[in-house]
Amino acid sequence: MSAVRPNLCPQLSEDVVSKLRSAGVKTVVDLIKTDLEGLALETSLPYKDLVIIRRLLLAQFSTFPVNCSDFYLTTIASSSIIPTPAEKLNELLDGGLYTSEVTEIAGEISSGKTQFCLSLCVSVVMKARQNVVFIDTCGGFSADRLAEIAESLYGEEHLEHILQSVKVIEAFDIFHLMTALQTIKDKMVKKVDPFYDTLKLLVVDSITAVIYPSLGGQQMDGHGLMVQLSLKLRHLAADFSLCVLVVNNVIGDGKVSLGKTWSHVPHCRLLISHPKDQESNVRELVLIKSSRLATGGKTKIGITEKGIEDWT
Amino acid sequence: MQSQRELCSFPIAPSHKSKLTSAGFLITEDLKHLKPSELSKETGIGLEECLEILKLVCSESVDGSKRNEAPKPAVSALERLKEEQSLPPIITFSEGLDNMLGGGVPLCKITEFCGAPGVGKTQMCMQIAVDVQIPSQFGGLQGEAVYIDTEGSFIVERLVDIAKATVDHCNEMARLEGFKEGEITVESVLSGVHFYRCHDYVELLATVHLLPEFIKKHPKIKVVLVDSVAFHFRHDFDDLSLRTRLLTTMAQSFIKLATEFKIAIVLTNQMTTKFSPGEDSRLVPALGESWGHASTIRVILYWEGQKRWAWLYKSPSKKESRVPYQITMGGVRDIVTFPADNSNDQSDDEPSSKRQKVS
């Protein structure tokens, strides 16, 4: 935990800190962990002060348990379901994408991953009246395709409103992405920008392009960065009841990339593929992992100028 | 619930990270208003490294990226649409290809042409390198091009042919519309193509790494062409994971270049035969599956009998479609389907008097 410093709490004056440091107590954890009587003897500080300091530090640095009954009430109030434009897909996902969850869509090249995200943005803005942040890491975001979907679905008059409620951030390496997520979190905590008060969907297009370069080779903090990133995404989802949609790549024979460590991250995982025997714009979606539903369900969607639609 | 950013999410050397955590520095808050000397005394890290860590973590504008520019602010899709519409694409002279790509090769995107040998990948690159310099009154960008050649298949005489054909075409159009001729000459086209010859993948990486400075020095550059990004990565590369890592890093720096300087990146890729169990062997783009995700738009050039086809295989905004094209002495041209015109195109022996399809 962070170092013991004078201004941490009133009793910790300058000399107290230096005495503690001389006794080898540098961080808050050291202070909490050590047996206070011995420490009092060694540093000739009054035992009573040490107990007060310990209690204050405990209060300051630990998270308080939340009682689940009121947690249940707040969750009911804040969580909602985001319907996708395809009805049959909503049935498969028991209503659509859930907030405070990380959903992942994985697919091969040109399997329609970006189309799925773009048409979801439009449906969130129009159906749920909420805003969207689209983090683009591989240059795949195309504003005129978003405009085309919006216009063909909701006509000219809503176009301006839809385009203004989708914000795009470019982040081309993992540290850029971390900074972007941090700025989003700060803006939501400080409530300085009205756009972020009604933010409901956060899309990260192609998380693989950002994580893959940092894995492998003679270094070992690639995995650490990946887990750090996954924690940030899940905290954003849970604390601000956002729906986080992450795009991942499929390589080789249907193996989702980024390995086992990443496979634990998403709550629910969709696999999108282009079945060989179908027309060129038909795609098949399979639910391959879900913490809530039975997996293995399949549905077909078609990619048209209106984005993605049910394919009968 | 501290909302500060953890130190381990910054690019700091592992040995420094362990010293920082053991000294109790975990979040950016801990390092606020701290002098390098204090940090060095407390953690035992060298003074210069402490200065760099503080510069990295504390100044809000500096983030972990290579250049110290501030992270790009969030831009609404409306501004992105205005920006996309304001950037004219690079028009080529084959109308079919332009319509397929939505007006031409778009800026701020990576366009990849995969093709079997001899199908015209190098011709396409040279054509684009010339077309980017078409004067603005003809709908061109009047920019310059960077041509990175890894295969050694760049013959400058061929570029002269294409340039001559384009210059004649522009002058012809200028005459028709009464503009001043000579706006564009073969010399101006040739001096507008900056040529790099890379003999192995390390030189390619170095060139790509230095491109931002180069483009800052030559602001008129509008397209970076890499002829056969696959050549050096396909043979004598024993460590496949290293190859994929290098390719992904290069792809990321390409897309950063494209969006930062509003230029187009055009790559060519080779094809390789894939022996998958069950189906018969077929030609697939080289460099494996993971590379496919890097390019935003992918066009596969292939042969069907005597005809060359361009197949828009992957595009964020355009539907999948195919269009025939041909390579003439003057460069890449459309195949206009009404037969009369087609036949005399073929038998015309004299290269220079080739009639161009007015685009």
Next chain:
Amino acid sequence: MQSETGLQLLARLGSRPSIAGVLSPIFNDGPSAKDVIELFGTEGTGKSEILLNLVAGIILPKTWKSVNLNGKDASVIFIDNDYKFSILRLVTVMENRIHATLKNAPQAEENLTNDVELLIQKCLSKLSLIRCTNSSELLVTLYSLEQTLLSNPNISVIMIDSISAFYWIDKCNGGESLAAQEKNLTLISEVLSKFINSFSLIVIATKCALMKKRMREDYNLEKSASNIDRLKNDHQEFLCKAWGQLVTQRFHVEKQLASNHFKCHCIHLGSSKNADKTVIQFQITDNGIQVL
């Protein structure tokens, strides 16, 4: 230890409500006091689902309106590092379970929906949720739990969803030395063992299979070995030694790809009983876990 009030002494020494027999077939004679159970498995094999069903079984009262719900009426502390805890799912499991027992109980009156709602609200107050962002914060929070454990004698289980959540972050923070990497987790294990011994608590933790299976040197061993050896071989301890010594039982959960069923192998570690061969198949349905 500091001076204790009488109540705290009673809480420490007094017996915590036992939860023997909850979710019976899986924990056949039920987790007994001072047990440390680890649910080990790859992604999507129902580890969190088992925890949810355990919580439902524990916080429900024994009887309600003269209907035997065979709940354990105990309190639970749920530490959710993976942010996977879905309270909606917990409530649905509890509702289905209550309605199921009510349906075949003869003397049940007709619709009790709002009563059931109140019951669930009361039960939920016995569950407290903690969410930490890194291992140091988890360590400090565990220390501050000592106070709540003393003041509330009803808590009998601490559940940790994925003790391995911060493994990679600690490994990356620790630099070269292994001791620095495992410092926090060792301290956490020590605190937990202190709680177990002094408060005779039960700790149930899930662990994700983060590592690929070890390369098996001789392939034929894998074929001939019995299930248990194969699983032992599969499980490769990557957390610190202190945690390894703490665990008394490990449940290895697997998913049958074809039939959407799950298999759960119970392995007793170090305890006198020989390696238990029980293999339980179960299925996850809307109202929780159905044992086959």
Next chain:
Amino acid sequence: MSSKKIRRIRSLSVDVVERLTKNNLITCKDVLSRSDLELLKLLGFGIFTIHNLRQQCSLACVPVCTTGLELLTKRKQGTGQFFQTSLHGLDHVLHGGIPMGTVTEIAGPSGCGKTQFCTMLSVQATLPGNRGGLEGKVLYMDTESAFSAERLVEIAQHKFPDLYNSEEDLCRMAENVLVDNHQTCASLIKKLESLEEEVITHRIRLVIVDSIASLVRKEFSSSAGSNLVQRTNFLSRQAALLKYIAEVFCIPVIVTNQITTRFGRQATEQDEEETTEISDGYVTVALGNTWSHNVNTRLILQYLDGEKRQVLVAKSPVAPFTAFNYTIQRDGIVQDEEGAGLYAGTDPGVQQINVRTSLPFYNT
């Protein structure tokens, strides 16, 4: 160039270089092929020093940038940029002949004139500049031991009687053609690796590898499977070496290739009247698709009918698909007047080649 030692980069500080050598990162290649995270772990510097290091290494080994104009002027001053083949139609279409500084491949069925073509080019290369020669020596790497000195002399005598009328002129010309026999791939690749000082010491102006395919097809079976990958790797390495020599010394490199039979659907609009006696398979250039990438220009020789033969420009960065008839005479390959013209070309990797299957006396 990539193997530049770090020590030679003066702008790096001493302790950076020392820490680099401690982690045995010696050349720019070691530094540039590692990611930032790896360098952070290995060197323990701050991120900005790492960026600066990468910048310096890149500057050290980045190739020099020239514009198209400079390239053109440099090419013009050079000794002409094309090597005349004395087939005037072919030279015209190829902008002057075989392009210098690139690899040109001559493929065709056996006995169709590949070696004759190479021998004639060897003679051509030893001519003085004003006669379209290269005034230099020729390195002829022969793997099928098909090269015959008598044929070389005979062509020289009949093609350039005025130059080579006396005995010692012929001997001097013959000395300029260094013939090198190779029986195994290993010896060929070893020779290619040491080719640089060979070219410098003997002032070689033309390199010919007769039948690059024969050794490879002997040692690597072309059936699908692992050694096909090795075969492709071996061929690519050979191509890289040859390209490097051709470019650095701006000399033409000519390789010959054999033919193979491919089964499966060939081009769709194949004109019907060209019925081949063989089953539905068709004959095309050997060594497959990846090798076709490595070659810049590909000339295919094929039989037209009993006596006449045809050369096709199957792949060329400058020329369209054109075909010229030729016959083999005493003074080498001579182009026929009629019969030149465009042909509907296709993928050079699958271009159909006519082979002489029936004996000439049979179809009189």
